[in-house]
Amino acid sequence: MASAREIRRRIKSVKNTGKITKAMELVSASKMRRAQRNVLATRPYADRLYDVMGELTMRSMGGSSKHPLLQPHPTVTRVALILITPDRGLCGALNSNLTRAAARFITDQKSQGRSVSVIAVGKKGRDFILRAGQKLDSEIIGLGDAPPLVDVLPAATTAINGYSPDANGNYAYDEVYLLCAEFVNTLVQRPKLRRFLPVEAPGNAGATKVDYSYEPSQEDVLDQLLPRFIEVQLYQAILESIASEHSARMMAMRNANDNAKELVRDLTLTYNKARQAAITTEISEIAAGATALNQ
């Protein structure tokens, strides 16, 4: 059994760690709430855009627009993946779940003979891609807890430009996918993969059946609208990932905190036992000494 002093030292160190994890839990809880608010704040804009887009794609072209961002490419050989991860660790299994899903996606695409390039948002994802020796086309790191829209635009621009034909009519990407941490609830966050480009036209779900006049023209309005729509979708995915990160960290820290408490309880018990044993030994020694003197 370890000496009483050693046990006391361990108790102190575990208690200190517990204080840190407790503080991190509280910080993450408040950051998570703010991140959730930020996600909700983007809804009105995104919903309006979605409605207007449904209206435009439905009405103007009878449901089949010729816009390049809406058109699937005839053959798919080059695929891009937008990988959204946290910048930091200490958030439970979130990062490893995301990177595992990314690895699976890349293997899956390659087995179909497609090449994959990655647009990384977040340090953990970027590091993973570099470590795995995959192709990294663009990266955004250090976004912080509440990034403004302008900070995430480069990723959207890379995706849009890659999907659109260049001067010679060639494409860098034939399809773009998005992998982010879906915020299911405070306890559950899971990787979610979806197709990002070509854009899925909303259909008539959002049509308001109003005869608008358009300035300058329907095609032009759609032309300006689509990039915005793509940007705000990416923005929402990033904000949702941030909310997921904080809630995952909150849960991880809560577990760490519970573990610390349990450890302190166990150690205190061991410490008391050791102390008691020491006292018992001492008393029996004194008693033995006294008995020896009396004889």
Added chain:
Amino acid sequence: MPLQLEIVTAERVVLSEEVDMVSAPSYEGRVGILPRHEPLLTVLQPGELHYVKNGVSMPYAISGGFMEVLPDRVTILADTAERADEIDEARAEQARAKAEQAVRDRQGAVDVAQAEIALRRATVRLQVAKLRRNRQQ
């Protein structure tokens, strides 16, 4: 019949209010919108948008976006929107100088494109702020 005006950016709802009139920098030029306007969907240019309520005009600086007009409702989907009296002129001037510098330096196509957008935004912000100051004097 009042007109419900909503200014929304990707980050937040900037304003939601019943107003008497809206004047916006549309693609074809400045348009004034009163209640019962015909339905219209237009691209907005960077510039000053203002609304009038009870005879008081309130200017906003917006840097492009869309406007959806219905007979009883106007929705502005703005790239950015700021109330004119929230604009810090000194900071806007600084941002403009910085953007101008970046455009002049011409380092990398992406940077230049971003700097040009920033420059346009800063210029609009300054214009709206000055307009407001002149009116107050």
